[in-house]
Each structure stands twice: as structure tokens, then as C-alpha cells.
Amino acid sequence: xxxxxxxxxxxxxxxxxxxxxxxxxxxxxxxxxxxxxxxxxxxxxxxxxxxxxxxxxxxxxxxxxxxxxxxxxxxxxxxxxxxxxxxxxxxxxxxxxxxxxxxxxxxxxxxxxxxxxxxxxxxxxxxxxxxxxxxxxxxxxxxxxxxxxxxxxxxxxxxxxxxxxxxxxxxxxxxxxxxxxxxxxxxxxxxxxxxxxxxxxxxxxxxxxxxxxxxxxxxxxxxxxxxxxxxxxxxxxxxxxxxxxxxxx
Numbered sequence: 001x002x003x004x005x006x007x008x009x010x011x012x013x014x015x016x017x018x019x020x021x022x023x024x025x026x027x028x029x030x031x032x033x034x035x036x037x038x039x040x041x042x043x044x045x046x047x048x049x050x051x052x053x054x055x056x057x058x059x060x061x062x063x064x065x066x067x068x069x070x071x072x073x074x075x076x077x078x079x080x081x082x083x084x085x086x087x088x089x090x091x092x093x094x095x096x097x098x099x100x101x102x103x104x105x106x107x108x109x110x111x112x113x114x115x116x117x118x119x120x121x122x123x124x125x126x127x128x129x130x131x132x133x134x135x136x137x138x139x140x141x142x143x144x145x146x147x148x149x150x151x152x153x154x155x156x157x158x159x160x161x162x163x164x165x166x167x168x169x170x171x172x173x174x175x176x177x178x179x180x181x182x183x184x185x186x187x188x189x190x191x192x193x194x195x196x197x198x199x200x201x202x203x204x205x206x207x208x209x210x211x212x213x214x215x216x217x218x219x220x221x222x223x224x225x226x227x228x229x230x231x232x233x234x235x236x237x238x239x240x241x242x243x244x245x246x247x248x249x
Contacts, residue, residue, distance in 0.1 A: 005037040005203060012036075013051055013207035017214025020055070022221060027052060027153030028112050030211065034203075041100040042093060043200060045152065046193030050204030052152065053186035055211050060179045070173055074180035076134075077141045081181040084145020085188035092150045093196055104151070111154050112235075125168040136167040141181050148185035149192070156182045 012033035020026025030051060034044035063069050092100065127133065140162040148155040159178035163169045169177065193199050 002203075005039070006206060008037045009033045009203060009207050010210045014210040014214035014217075017055060017211035017216075018218035018221070019214075020211075021215045021218025024157045025112075025154050026055075026211070026214075027155070028108075030207065031153055032108075033207075035101075039200070040097045040198075041104065042097065042193065042196075042198040045092065046190065046196075046198035047200045047204040047207070048152065049186050049190040049193060050199055050201070051208035051211055053183065053190055054205075054208035055215055056156070056179065056183045056186055058212060058215070060183050063176050063179055068172060069176040069180060071180075073137075073173075074177045077137055077177060078181055078184040080138045080141035081145040081148075081184040082188050084142040084147075085149035085185040086192060088146040088149025088151075089189040089192040090149075091146075093192065093198070107151055108153075111151075114154070124170045125164070127170075128168050133167050133169065137163060137169065137177070140166060145181070145185045145188075148182070149189045152186075152189070155185060 013030050016026035016028075016030035016033070018026075019029055027048070031044060031048045034048055035041065039047065060069065064071075095103065128136070140159065144155060144158050144162065147158070156178055159181055160174055163174035163178055164171055167174075190199065
């Protein structure tokens, strides 16, 4: 069974990395991949956080080397992400596997619909006073942190959308902050799932490596051809996962 899990998860993790680089939302493929491989819901989420954290860490490193991460602001807001993610992960671990799958049957289509058809990130908006900006950004960090700790796919996109649209952060600043917050939520959730024995280390590391390859391929594809053809791929994988979960119900 373990060999089959690697054969199923690793190619889809590569595809998820590709999609994430081109259009975002790669978690909508990687998490269903673990579940379709037969992993219990909690193990799937915990292991997905490991492979996701690898890709996010690489993104943070790239942005930091280019000076795009406002560390002081990001680290202060990361406290909210840490608290939110810890709360969300704790809630997820309290649900049994069957109940969690039922919750995902609701969350997954809603999340997928928003990321696939929702409005993209707009241009920079007039800034708020510093105190208001901080309060809104901290609320975003906390709220999205809860979502990522509990479930996860689309976290980076949600952070970027809300930090620009709600907190009125400039797009460049919001992108750097969002990556740090996403890494914080990934690592916090991963730690809690790990402590509860819900992470498969070899599979997560292998999937993470494949995701990095997919991300590199996706970046190359995007620079040459843009994001055409990605959404149908995402919809196909999501439909297969949804049918599998319904069949198990």
C-alpha cells in the first residue's frame, strides 16, 4: 500500500506545485491526492502541511534574498497567524475521521469555487492610518490562521487578497507578509499534527520534493504561456476526489 501511495501522491504533488506556480491554489490538488491515496483525513492534512511548508519556505527564501519581506511587520503579524493556526489545528484534531470528511465535503467546493472564479488581487489601494492597518492585518492573520490550521488549501491566496483588499497593504508588501504568515501557519499546524502522530515523514518529504520540481516547471510554463489550461486540470482532480469521498460515505 505504501508504494501505491507514493505512486499516486508524488505525481499529483508535482502537478500541485505546477498549478500553484501558474495560478495559485495548488493545495486544492495536493490535499485530495493524499486522501485519494487512502490516508485518514488527519494524516492527509498533517502530511500535506509538511510538503506545503517546504514550498512555502523556498518562496520566503527567494523573496527575502530580493529584499521583498518586511520582516518587522511580518513577524509581529505572525504571532496572530501562530495563534490562529494552533486553534484551527486543535479543532481539527478533535474531530473524528468520518466527521472531518463530511466537513471537507462542504469546505472543499466552496474554497475551490472562490479560488477558481473569484476576483483576483486588485491594484494598490489608498493606505489606512498605521493603527487601523495593523488591526485589520492582525485580524486577517488570525482568521486565516484558523482556516489553515484546520484545513489549509488556498491560504496564501486568501492572505494576499485580504491583506491588499481589507488592510490596504501595497501589493509588494502584502506578498512578502503573506508568505511569512503562510509559512508560520504551516509550521504551527505541522507541529501539532506531528505531536499527535498524524504526519507521514517519508511520504511528505517525497511529495514536497516533487512539489518543488512542479513549482519550477510551472514558473517556466507561466513565463512562456501564462495560466491557460490550469483551471480545467484543477477541476478534474477535484471532481475525482469529490466522487471518491462520496463513494466512501
